[in-house]
Amino acid sequence: MGELDAVTPAQSAPAQPIRHGARLWLQHRFSASWGWARLLLAKNWAVVAGTALSLIGVLALGVETLGTGVIAIVLAIVGLIPLVSDWLKVRQELRDLYSIHRPIPDVVPDGDWELVRCSQGRVVTSPSVDQSLDRPVVLDSRQYALPPDLAAIKPAVIALARSQRSRTAAPAFDGLNIGLRDDPDLSGGPVHLQPVRYFDMMASNYLAGQQWLSRGLGRVVADITRRLIADDGRLIPLSDTExxxxxxxxxxxxxxxxxxxxxxxxxxxxSSAGLVAPSGSGSLEPLDVEGRDRLTDVVAAGMERELREELGLVSAAMREVRIETTVLGYGRWLEKGAKPEFYGFSRIHAALRDLDVRIDVSERQFVTKHARIRPDDVQRLLAGERFETLGQGVPSVPLELCLARLREVQSLR
Known part of the structure; x- marks a missing residue:
């Protein structure tokens, strides 16, 4: 494992201001994602629908006089006033809110939980939990909902992320993933999963290391650190973080x-832009849960799906290649809001020369190239050599954890 530099509180400084204007509003609130339109239409859908029906009714009678046309225009303006008012309110909220950098501090390990330091972050793990991951899962039908304080700043969080994104990067997609409601306990009891939207992750776990403040109120309005670490320094269970x-x-x-x-x-x-990542890494999706009722089966399905996508093994011929995946460990990644992470190992039952490894068009935003590690270098890694010595780049936190768990498994054989 690489050693992380000592964590010290950074100087408080306002983040870059959020850019406004008609272009950002048109592109990011409506064109880029239906999610933005929903933010404004959720409260005003009845008014907009009524206005549209009124216009249709007037026009259906025929615009035979100037007065009829004027009535239609007035109806449209009056009907859209609430929507415009809501838009102005959102703009004002964006001007009022700003964030400052507040790194997540170290935690005090409890029981056999331990704080693992990697070159790019920290993960809290438990050997006992790693040995009891084969357990039932229960998928909750209710979708995760943000608590009020985080829901209030969600529009600003998304606007800031969009205004700062690279021009070549595609707009963020509010996809549906799977969240973990409670930590795996040592008894091997069931764990509870629930659907969670990506934009809700942006306004919850991914706010780690930030405080959001209101200029008007003169105080902090959102800080997830208090949801992660208790007063005694211990990590708060997933079930209590909200x-x-x-x-x-x-x-x-x-x-x-x-x-x-x-x-x-x-x-x-x-999570790991510019770093070297595992063969497959990403998030659990609803598809991974379908037809599976054991945690290790669900997680392994997600790992294999991500592996095939990121290595480009998606053709009909490559889907015939058998892959066996073993879930090796579990942890909570502090820099990502202590969100749950699973680490594994996959055996591809084919030689490298027989694989059509490529960057699929759907992954070009997320994968720049593949690294092929020679068998003798693999043995060096499994013997404990640092990844950086291979000259391949800087390893991500998930890669370091995967390699660490794989070394442990190899040592037990």
Whole structure:
């Protein structure tokens, strides 16, 4: 494991201001995502619908006189006043809110939980939990909902993320993923999953290391650190955080002839942009849960799906290649709001020369290139050598955790 520099509170400084204007409003609130339109239409849908029906009714009678046309225009203006008012209110809220950098401090490990320091972050893990991951899962039909304080700043969070994104990056998509409602306990009891939207993750776990303040109120209005760490320094259980806690999954793959395949993450990647990542890493999706009732089966399905997507093994021929995935460990990644992460190992039952490894068009925002680690270098890594010595780049937190768990498994054989 790489050693993380000592964590010290950074100087408070306002983040970059949020850009406004008609172009941002048109592009990001309506054109880029239906989610933005929903923010404004949710409260005003009845008014907008009534205005549209009124206009249709007037026009259906025929615009035979100037007065009829004027009536139609007046109806449209009066009907849209609430929508315009709501838009102005959102703009004012964006001007009022700003964020400052507040790093997540270290936690005090409890029981056999331990704080693992990687070169790019920290993860809290438990050997006992790692040995009891094969347990039932229950999928809650209710979708995660943000608590009021985080829901209030969600529009500003999304606007800021969009205004700062690269021009070449696609707009963020409010996809549906799977969150973990409670930590796996040592008894092996069931864990509860629930659907969670990506934008809700942006306004919950992904706010780690930030405080959001209101200029008008002169105080902090959102800070998730208090939802993560108790007064005694211990990590608060997932069930009590009120955060989205989207499940992360990562796996390292070896071919039948001993090659390790890794991924250089692109600039659009949320968690490890510019770093070397595992063969497959991402988040659990509803598809991974379908037809499965054991945690390890659900997580392994998510790992294998991400692996095939990021290595480009998506053609009909490549889908025939058998892959066996084993879930090796679990942890909570502090820099990502202590969200749950699972780490695994995948055996690809084919030699490297027989694999059509490529960057699929759907992954070009997230994958810049693949790293092929020679079998002798793989053995060096499994013997404990630091990844950086290979000259392949800087490892992500999930890659370091996958390698660490794989070394432990190899040492027990």
């Amino acid at each position: 955060l989205g806690n989207q499940v992360g999954v990562s796996t390292v793959a070896l071919t039948s002839d001993g090659w390790m395949l890794l991924v250089h993450q692109g600039v659009a990647s949320r």
